Amino acid sequence: MGRSPCCEKAHMNKGAWTKEEDQLLIDYIRRHGEGCWRSLPKSAGLQRCGKSCRLRWMNYLRPDLKRGNFTHEEDDLIIKLHSMFGNKWSLIAGRLPGRTDNEIKNYWNTHIKRKLLSRGIDPQTHRPITETTALSKTTPSPQIDALLPSELDFTGVDHQTVKAEPLLQEEGNYTSSGTTSAKEYECELNLELSMGPTTCHRPESNRAANTDSAESERRWAPGMFGTDTGVCLCCRVGFQNESCRIASFQS
DNA sequence: AATCCCAGCAACCGCCATCTG
DNA sequence: ACAGATGGCGGTTGCTGGGAT
The missing domain is CATH 1.10.10 (Arc Repressor Mutant, subunit A)
Structure with missing residues (x-):
């Protein structure tokens, strides 16, 4: 029906x-x-x-939207988050205060994709284009390694954490839906994040402006990352960027 | 000046997840 | 437990403005 x-x-x-x-x-x-x-x-x-x-x-x-060009920090963050979450634009947008999923999706499709391609990186797999065609089963991606923050601890496992985790697990801990089988990367890149308490908090401005907003609560929901504090991932992984700082200062 | 082409972006569409009675 | 209603998401479309010819 x-x-x-x-x-x-x-x-x-x-x-x-x-x-x-x-x-x-x-x-x-x-x-x-x-x-x-x-x-x-x-x-x-x-x-x-x-x-x-x-x-x-x-x-x-929405009054809390940030208009205007994306900064280099935002660029980098989007690439990093995309390498982790794939085309989960709402998840990515949730880590970029003032940006919408639609905006990020458009920006990805019009700018970042091209940027990565020009660097010889497959925007879906975040691997070198040559590597995606002749994929080695055991070679970890230097691109991914470079993109992901060194602060990330991939050794720990927290099974009640990231919203996208079922996806991560489903696709062999690698979320990109590229042409190569994600399963092949199994064990190479464990994205089950285990992170400690954060020093960055949900911006007050966000709280105040969206007291009734389920969307806001969803994006900053306590427990989203396995702790009681709603947290912007970019802060948690150590990339607190300009937009985060701005959001915090606005409080 | 007119036309074409293309990039950028707002908006739509259809599906899935969740809520509610 | 179930079906319908609603919200939310991601992919796609199509309009618009600017640059090239």
């Missing part, structure tokens, strides 16, 4: 949002907070699908 559409398609606006629609959405969320996206359009006087409203808010209108 197919799913019913999330809204009546008829009489719904599609395509680019107008300033008026943006304002209606902002005003409504300011007054009522993020709530039931399905009923929001009607309540806010918008002729939009609830999903469309959510997307517009999450990707464009």
Whole structure:
């Protein structure tokens, strides 16, 4: 049985949002907070699908969004996180304050992919392109080694940790969905992270601005990394970058 | 000046996960 | 336990603006 559409398609606006629609959405969320996206359009006087409203808010209108170019630090962090999580854009976005999954996904597809390819690195496997075609079973990837932080401790195992862990385990501890079998990397790169307490905390600004936001709670959820403190991974692995610092200072 | 091409990005679509009655 | 409703995610599409010809 197919799913019913999330809204009546008829009489719904599609395509680019107008300033008026943006304002209606902002005003409504300011007054009522993020709530039931399905009923929001009607309540806010918008002729939009609830999903469309959510997307517009999450990707464009949220006040805590950081617009503008990605920094080199963010570039590096995205590459590192992608090597760990694969195309789990929401997980990656959760570690980059002020950035959205859509934004990162677009940035990856338009900039980073090309950058890696120009360096001869397969953006999916993070291995040299020649190596991905003639793959050795036992040779660890120097690229991965270089990309991953030395602070990471791969020896410990915490089976209740990372949200993506089932994926990691499923794919032989290697998440990229490249052309080569991920299973072949089994035992080469144990990404089951075991990390200690952090000195970096969820930004207060994030807490304050999104008190009602399930999204925020999800992204900074206690226990996400196996501890009681919600933590930005980039901080935990020792790459606290400019964006993290900015977010912290804004508190 | 007109046209073409392409990169960048916002938005859509369909599927999956989770929640709720 | 189950089915339907809803939220969320990732892949893809298509519009737009800028540069090249």
